Amino acid sequence: MLVNVNRFFPLLALIGAVTAYLMPSWFTELKSAIVPLLVIIMLSMGLTLDLQDFANAFKQKRAVLTGLILQFSVMPLSALLISQLLGLDRELTIGMVLVGSVAGGTASNVVCYLAKGDVALSITMTALSTLAGVVLTPLIIKLLIGEMIDIPFVDMLLSLVKIVLFPVSAGVIINHFFKSLVAKVAPALPLISILAIVMAITIIVALNTNQFDKVGPIILLAVFLHNGLGLALGYFCCRLLGFNHTVCKTISIEVGLQNSGLATALCIKFFSPISAIPSAIFSIWHNLSGAILAGYWARESQD
Numbered sequence: 309m310l311v312n313v314n315r316f317f318p319l320l321a322l323i324g325a326v327t328a329y330l331m332p333s334w335f336t337e338l339k340s341a342i343v344p345l346l347v348i349i350m351l352s353m354g355l356t357l358d359l360q361d362f363a364n365a366f367k368q369k370r371a372v373l374t375g376l377i378l379q380f381s382v383m384p385l386s387a388l389l390i391s392q393l394l395g396l397d398r399e400l401t402i403g404m405v406l407v408g409s410v411a412g413g414t415a416s417n418v419v420c421y422l423a424k425g426d427v428a429l430s431i432t433m434t435a436l437s438t439l440a441g442v443v444l445t446p447l448i449i450k451l452l453i454g455e456m457i458d459i460p461f462v463d464m465l466l467s468l469v470k471i472v473l474f475p476v477s478a479g480v481i482i483n484h485f486f487k488s489l490v491a492k493v494a495p496a497l498p499l500i501s502i503l504a505i506v507m508a509i510t511i512i513v514a515l516n517t518n519q520f521d522k523v524g525p526i527i528l529l530a531v532f533l534h535n536g537l538g539l540a541l542g543y544f545c546c547r548l549l550g551f552n553h554t555v556c557k558t559i560s561i562e563v564g565l566q567n568s569g570l571a572t573a574l575c576i577k578f579f580s581p582i583s584a585i586p587s588a589i590f591s592i593w594h595n596l597s598g599a600i601l602a603g604y605w606a607r608e609s610q611d
Contacts, residue, residue, distance in 0.1 A: 320502065321599035324510035325592065328517070335514035342511055345504045346418075347475045352497045352504075353421045353431075354479015355490050361428035362480075368429060371551060375433045375559040376440060378542055382563055383408035384448045386537045390530050400527060402453055402579050403586035406571050408534065409448040411441035413567035417472065418505050419598035422498065423605035425558035431476060433562045441567075509595045516588045531589045535597055539564035557605055565594045 328335050365372075387408030391401040412434045420430035483490045542563030546556040568591035575584035 318596075318600040318603040320506045321509050321596055324506045325513045325596060328510045328513035332514040332517040335511050338507075338511050339515060342508050343471060345508045346471050348504045349418050349421075349501045349508075350472055350475035351479045352501045353417065353427055354476040355483050355497060356421070356494065357428055357476070357480050358483055359480060362432065365426065365428040365432045368555070371429060371546075371555050371559065372433055372436065374546060374549060374551070375542075375562050376437055378545055378559065378563045379412060379433075379437050380409070380440070380444050380448065382541045382545075383534070383538050383566065384452060386541070387534050388452050390533050390537075394526055394530050396526070396530060399580055399582045400530075400586060403571075403575050403583035404530060404534065405452050406445075406449060406575055406579075406583070407566055407568055407587040407590050408538075409441075409445045409452075410567045410571045410574075411437035411445070412562045413565055413569070413594075415505075415595055415598060416562045416565040418501065419565060419602045420558050420561045421501060422505075422599075422602040423557060423561065424554075425561060425605070426554050429555065429558050430562055431472060433559070434472065437562070438567070505595070505599075509592075509599070512595065513592050516592060527586060528589060531586055531593055532597075534586075535564055535590065535594050538566075539597070539601065561598065561601070565598055566590060568594065 384405055385408075387404040388401070391404045396404065417427065417430050417434055421427045539560050543556050543560035546559050551559070566587075568587045571587035572584045572591065575581075575587060
């Protein structure tokens with residue numbers, strides 16, 4: 309049962325999201341649990357990895373570079389194009405472009421893990437895109453929108469260290485020294501991760517329920533298209549470049565799932581609460597679309 313639990317991920321995520329939307333007061337007080345839940349997920353991922361996995365990831369320089377280029381080209385450009393095609397106003401266009409210009413989010417690592425992608429490559433790409441985003445995000449915003457913003461480098465770095473680096477490293481170390489013990493609990497790790505990410509999605513939806521009252525179908529369509537284009541172009545561009553299926557789906561997830569929390573914070577700080585709506589909606593939808601994709605990819609046979 310535990311081996312096949314991934315197939316229930318999309319259903320559980322949807323149930324959690326709908327329940328949170330209908331009964332947000334049940335979950336809003338759990339806001340402080342989001343980071344601990346992410347830490348649990350990252351620790352679980354780390355327990356499935358060893359140092360050789362990361363050594364192999366760093367050897368895949370072409371894959372990493374391709375992923376970074378797609379991350380900072382496909383997402384911001386498609387955001388601007390979709391905004392213009394749908395006739396979004398300036399505030400919402402700013403929000404769309406900003407969520408497209410930030411680095412990949414922690415959710416990409418979780419979805420990659422559950423989709424049976426290359427987790428070490430995903431974590432490596434998230435770390436590098438986060439660092440690159442300190443420079444590239446404000447430059448892209450300046451180029452596409454004409455506004456200059458300051459990126460909170462220290463906060464981003466500390467968040468990456470706290471939520472990703474420490475728990476993953478702890479898991480890798482535990483796996484290295486207690487491999488036989490970890491092997492006994494390994495079958496339960498996907499279940500633990502799924503329950504944790506479903507709970508995190510539920511809390512995120514509950515915290516953003518009021519945003520739905522402020523938006524029409526057009527912004528929902530814009531966010532769906534943006535996320536879908538990122539996932540699709542991330543995958544098929546890599547296929548055209550000759551990467552194997554595992555690398556393609558890893559980069560697809562990394563490109564399509566953004567650090568929407570950072571985008572929301574930047575919108576509120578530098579622009580307006582209205583401009584933060586696309587990233588708030590994105591934070592909900594990319595978790596749900598990621599759950600659906602992970603459920604599909606986890607069931608298929610590996611290349």
